[in-house]
Amino acid sequence: MSLRMARRKMVNLLMFTGTGVCAVVSVLALCFILGYLLWNGGHYLSWSFLTKLPTPVGQPGGGMANAIVGSGKILLIAAVTGIPVGLLAGVYLAEFGGNTMTFMVRYAADLLNGVPSIVTGIFAYTLVVVPFHEFSAVAGGLALGIMMIPIVMRSTEDFLRAVPGTLLEGALAIGASRWRGIATVVVPAAFRGIATGILLSMARVAGETAPLLFTSFNNRYWATGWMQPTASLPVMIFTYAISPYDDWQRQAWAAGFVLLMLVLLINICARALLLRGHPTGR
Amino acid sequence: MGTVNTMAAGSRGPEAAADARSFAARLRNGDEIVHLITLVFAAGVCLIVCLLVFELYRNSSVPRHQFGWDFFVSRTWDPVFDNFGALPFIYGTVVTSALSLLLAIPLGVGGAIFLAEFAQPRLSDLLTFIVELLAAVPSVIFGLLGIFVVVPIMRTTVDPILQKFFGYLPLFSGPIYGVGFLTAGVVLAIMIVPYILSVSREVLLAVPPDQREAALSLGATRWESTWQVVVPYAKTGILGSIFLALARALGETMAVTMVIGNDPKISSSLLAPGYTIAAVIANEFTEATGKLYLQSLIELGLVLFIITVILNGLARLLILATTQRGSIRS
Amino acid sequence: MAYPPPAEGKKPDAAIRFPAGAVAKFQISDLDFYYGPKKVLMDISLAIPEKTITALIGPSGCGKSTFLRTLNRMSETVRHTRMEGQILLDGTDIKTMDLVTLRRQVGMVFQKPNPFPKTIFDNVAYGLRVNGVPRGMTLAEAVEKSLHRAALWDEVKDSLRKSAYALSGGQQQRLCIARALAVNPQVLLLDEPCSALDPIATAKIEDLLLTLKDVCTIVIVTHNMQQAARVSTVTGFFLLGRLIEFNETRILFKTPARKETEDYITGRFG
Numbered sequence: 001m002s003l004r005m006a007r008r009k010m011v012n013l014l015m016f017t018g019t020g021v022c023a024v025v026s027v028l029a030l031c032f033i034l035g036y037l038l039w040n041g042g043h044y045l046s047w048s049f050l051t052k053l054p055t056p057v058g059q060p061g062g063g064m065a066n067a068i069v070g071s072g073k074i075l076l077i078a079a080v081t082g083i084p085v086g087l088l089a090g091v092y093l094a095e096f097g098g099n100t101m102t103f104m105v106r107y108a109a110d111l112l113n114g115v116p117s118i119v120t121g122i123f124a125y126t127l128v129v130v131p132f133h134e135f136s137a138v139a140g141g142l143a144l145g146i147m148m149i150p151i152v153m154r155s156t157e158d159f160l161r162a163v164p165g166t167l168l169e170g171a172l173a174i175g176a177s178r179w180r181g182i183a184t185v186v187v188p189a190a191f192r193g194i195a196t197g198i199l200l201s202m203a204r205v206a207g208e209t210a211p212l213l214f215t216s217f218n219n220r221y222w223a224t225g226w227m228q229p230t231a232s233l234p235v236m237i238f239t240y241a242i243s244p245y246d247d248w249q250r251q252a253w254a255a256g257f258v259l260l261m262l263v264l265l266i267n268i269c270a271r272a273l274l275l276r277g278h279p280t281g282r
Numbered sequence: 283m284g285t286v287n288t289m290a291a292g293s294r295g296p297e298a299a300a301d302a303r304s305f306a307a308r309l310r311n312g313d314e315i316v317h318l319i320t321l322v323f324a325a326g327v328c329l330i331v332c333l334l335v336f337e338l339y340r341n342s343s344v345p346r347h348q349f350g351w352d353f354f355v356s357r358t359w360d361p362v363f364d365n366f367g368a369l370p371f372i373y374g375t376v377v378t379s380a381l382s383l384l385l386a387i388p389l390g391v392g393g394a395i396f397l398a399e400f401a402q403p404r405l406s407d408l409l410t411f412i413v414e415l416l417a418a419v420p421s422v423i424f425g426l427l428g429i430f431v432v433v434p435i436m437r438t439t440v441d442p443i444l445q446k447f448f449g450y451l452p453l454f455s456g457p458i459y460g461v462g463f464l465t466a467g468v469v470l471a472i473m474i475v476p477y478i479l480s481v482s483r484e485v486l487l488a489v490p491p492d493q494r495e496a497a498l499s500l501g502a503t504r505w506e507s508t509w510q511v512v513v514p515y516a517k518t519g520i521l522g523s524i525f526l527a528l529a530r531a532l533g534e535t536m537a538v539t540m541v542i543g544n545d546p547k548i549s550s551s552l553l554a555p556g557y558t559i560a561a562v563i564a565n566e567f568t569e570a571t572g573k574l575y576l577q578s579l580i581e582l583g584l585v586l587f588i589i590t591v592i593l594n595g596l597a598r599l600l601i602l603a604t605t606q607r608g609s610i611r612s
Numbered sequence: 613m614a615y616p617p618p619a620e621g622k623k624p625d626a627a628i629r630f631p632a633g634a635v636a637k638f639q640i641s642d643l644d645f646y647y648g649p650k651k652v653l654m655d656i657s658l659a660i661p662e663k664t665i666t667a668l669i670g671p672s673g674c675g676k677s678t679f680l681r682t683l684n685r686m687s688e689t690v691r692h693t694r695m696e697g698q699i700l701l702d703g704t705d706i707k708t709m710d711l712v713t714l715r716r717q718v719g720m721v722f723q724k725p726n727p728f729p730k731t732i733f734d735n736v737a738y739g740l741r742v743n744g745v746p747r748g749m750t751l752a753e754a755v756e757k758s759l760h761r762a763a764l765w766d767e768v769k770d771s772l773r774k775s776a777y778a779l780s781g782g783q784q785q786r787l788c789i790a791r792a793l794a795v796n797p798q799v800l801l802l803d804e805p806c807s808a809l810d811p812i813a814t815a816k817i818e819d820l821l822l823t824l825k826d827v828c829t830i831v832i833v834t835h836n837m838q839q840a841a842r843v844s845t846v847t848g849f850f851l852l853g854r855l856i857e858f859n860e861t862r863i864l865f866k867t868p869a870r871k872e873t874e875d876y877i878t879g880r881f882g
Contacts, residue, residue, distance in 0.1 A: 004743075004744055005710075005712070005713070008503055008506070008712070008742070009503065009712075011503070011505060012503040012504055012505040012506070015395075015505040015508075015509070016396075016400050016504070016505070018392060019392040019393065019395045019396035019399075019400060020396050020400065020401075021392075022388065022389045022390075022391075022392030022393040022395075022396060023392070023393035023396040023397055023401070023409055023479075024409075025389060025393075026389060026390070026393045026413055026416070026475050026476065026479055027409050027412045027413060027416075029416060029472055029475070030412050030413070030415060030416040030419070031412075033416075033419060033423065033424075033427060036427060036431065037423070037427075084323065085323050085326055085327065088319065088320045088323035088324070089320070089323045089324040089326070089327050091320050092317075092320035092321055092323065092324040093324065095320075096317050096320055096321065097324070101321075101324065101325075104328055105324045105325075105327050105328060108327050108328040108330070108331040109327055110594065110595075110598060111331050111591055111594070112327065112330065112331055112334075113594075114529055114590050114591060114593075114594035115334070115533075115587060115590065115591075116532070116533025116534075116535070116560060116586055116587070116590055117533070117535065118533065118535045118560045118563050118564060118583065118586075119334075119338070119533070119583045119586055119587045120334075122337075122338065122341075122563070122567075122579075122580055122583045123333075123334045123337055123338070125567075126337045126338075126341050126580075127333075127337065146330060149327060149330070150327075153327065177312055177313055178313045178316075179312050179313050179315075179316035179317075180312070182316075183316075203418055204418070206420070207418075207419070207420020207421070207422065207423070208420065208421075209420070209421065209422040209535070209536045210421075210535035210536055210560070210564055213564055213567065213568065214567045214568045217568065234420060234422045234536075237422050237423075237426060238422050238425065238536060238539075238540070241422075241425065241426050241429055241430075241540065242429070242540060249430070252426060253426070256422075256423050256426045259420060259422075259423065260419060260420070260423055263418055263419070263420055264415060264418065264419075267415060267418045268415075271411075403691055490726075491689070492722055492724060492726035493726060493728065494689065495686060495689060495720075495722065495726070496722065496726045496727075496728065496788070496791075497728075497738070498686065498689060498715060499684065499686060499715055499719060499720035499722075499792070500715070500716070500719065500738060500739035500742070500743075500791065500792065500794075500795055501712050501713070501715045501716030501717075501739060501742065501743050501795055502712070502738075502739075502742045503712050503742075506742050510738070510742070511728055511738075514729070514730075515728075515729060
């Protein structure tokens with residue numbers, strides 16, 4: 001083998017190794033995060049963490065039951081506001097849209113998708129918190145709902161478009177009206193894909209902290225209604241993590257553990273749903 | 283517009299009447315109604331964006347009038363005397379984002395090249411799946427690990443070593459806190475690597491196989507075909523993925539807030555604490571007393587919004603340009 | 613319609629002949645090839661003569677392109693494939709050869725012109741830059757020589773710095789041939805190089821191939837029988853993954869030994 005060839009082979013091998021290291025490092029990062037959280041968070045996780053209210057500083061025990069319920073409430077509002085808009089807008093784009101309107105809606109959704117989450121928080125603040133003079137679960141849920149819209153919309157559109165046109169034609173040919181064909185044939189055919197999109201968008205916003213800081217704010221007690229400051233897991237993690245108290249920091253780890261498990265679980269479920277699905281969903 | 287048609291139908295000629303009849307028929311079928319409902323929601327998406335811009339603009343009028351363009355060049359941030367300038371935050375945002383790109387680009391693009399060109403398909407799919415999960419980890423978790431893992435490492439190991447060898451440079455001088463620009467850059471880099479990696483991999487895989495084959499059939503090695511043919515072909519798309527990651531880094535709030543030190547100073551040292559636009563909004567929004575203070579923060583939000591909109595637009599154009607080139611050619 | 617495969621137990625050797633007096637460049641024995649679980653090449657044995665144009669014909673999907681791609685192990689770039697049997701290049705098993713060296717010696721031109729998105733000059737120079745310029749020549753000289761050999765020089769000499777995409781389809785294909793010739797391959801494999809071209813561009817490429825056969829061994833896959841008859845000295849006929857007949861072109865077209873071949877070349881097939 002000539003010297004030149006040897007050198008080229010050497011470079012090839014070097015780059016194979018080098019890029020391989022890059023890939024492995026990126027993957028190890030996740031394994032490290034998971035492992036570290038499992039170790040620390042799982043360690044501090046207890047039954048009272050899941051069922052009790054936070055205790056004042058210095059008093060041991062206590063938990064984040066209110067934050068877990070609060071996160072649930074905020075996510076519920078996010079789903080109620082975000083999913084219908086995203087879903088129906090997606091249906092419009094895939095089945096009805098004209099050129100100009102389609103372009104505008106897509107462009108708007110792209111913009112919305114790129115908005116930093118903290119800016120969405122400001123927006124929800126001016127829309128809900130200012131007029132009602134109160135931090136609330138509704139404001140936080142609205143902020144997260146707005147973030148869900150573009151994700152749900154794009155995935156709905158993509159999966160609807162992937163449904164073969166012959167399906168709708170088949171429905172029309174037996175006398176169904178267009179909307180009936182869409183609602184009973186096209187949407188069900190794309191159901192798995194759409195559900196995946198919705199789940200992924202939920203997973204994405206479930207961990208969002210920044211938009212909640214000044215919309216749903218925080219609360220050390222149970223929030224009885226929807227229009228009160230409401231605790232949530234991500235905000236609790238933030239508050240407790242930057243606090244100087246060991247006790248709170250341990251709670252932050254436990255909360256981080258719960259949050260990460262929740263987010264990863266939704267993610268994996270969503271992907272599994274898609275994989276198991278028929279090719280029509282793809 | 284459908285409703286206008288029905289109302290006008292009676293007063294126009296037979297043509298309009300026929301129109302109205304078919305319209306009425308379609309209305310009975312429900313087609314028009316469903317079309318209208320979905321249209322309303324689609325228009326709602328546009329409306330939300332307009333409203334968002336409007337609200338940000340309206341609610342930042344006071345500082346805009348009071349400071350004008352000085353807002354962007356003043357380095358004072360003094361809530362006590364109601365004097366607000368954005369420069370330290372803009373500086374911090376730019377520095378941390380640049381640092382994170384510097385660290386993340388080699389890692390992300392290198393990893394993407396490995397997964398798209400070198401790795402066995404099964405291994406590639408598995409690793410990509412894991413990396414995409416990494417992209418789903420909430421930023422507050424990165425912040426948590428940042429505070430308790432990255433900051434101590436930086437304080438006790440990385441920063442002192444950098445200072446020992448490069449301390450003569452202003453970049454690595456000054457006291458060591460552990461928190462600061464560099465730490466924020468490192469945490470941000472970990473967060474954006476998955477974006478660069480997974481998008482770049484997609485773009486590389488979209489390069490037509492005949493390009494690869496042509497190079498290989500001329501006796502190029504795998505690496506030569508990748509670096510001299512596939513990567514140049516995909517470079518605009520890779521650039522797009524980097525822009526996407528940059529937009530992400532600029533707007534990232536929680537992880538940065540937790541490790542940057544939150545000090546509105548412009549310092550030449552990367553080891554010194556700083557502040558970013560998103561972090562100051564997160565920290566001071568609920569404490570902002572007085573209209574000017576609050577609205578200054580909102581104006582910062584507006585600035586952040588505009589920057590990310592521009593970057594996202596560019597990124598999309600670039601990615602589109604590469605993924606479509608193959609189809610235009612054939 | 614299905615064709616009966618050669619009868620069991622009967623050696624197909626009778627129909628597979630090596631031209632008298634020629635030297636074998638490739639010696640292929642018992643070659644099988646799989647895409648995943650599917651066997652697409654069955655029991656191929658033949659010798660390809662040196663400095664000759666060998667044409668491979670057959671209906672689409674018969675495995676002729678796959679066979680061609682095994683000759684420089686380009687088949688390995690497709691995932692989930694497996695090759696069994698032996699291919700000797702000048703007596704050396706290509707499985708033991710270094711992949712890069714093999715492909716440098718056995719060049720390839722593809723069905724669709726696939727120039728790189730670079731200038732015309734850089735396209736031809738690519739192989740020279742990775743493999744090194746021949747002794748006693750500058751890069752520019754080597755590029756010019758290749759373009760001359762590909763009969764493209766006169767058409768592009770004033771636009772060497774322009775993008776290769778500005779060329780017509782036929783010119784692009786000749787550019788790809790020039791690019792392959794630049795590294796001085798001993799063998800040139802062509803996979804239906806004219807299928808995307810008009811008749812005039814096709815004629816130019818056929819002329820070019822005839823001028824090249826004195827210096828290299830050429831193997832061309834084509835579904836155009838007239839083309840095979842025009843340019844090749846030796847022809848192989850593939851059907852359903854088997855090599856049915858292999859002989860000198862004039863013999864194979866005039867007096868085919870097997871009925872399948874006759875049916876195919878007289879157009880009674882399919």
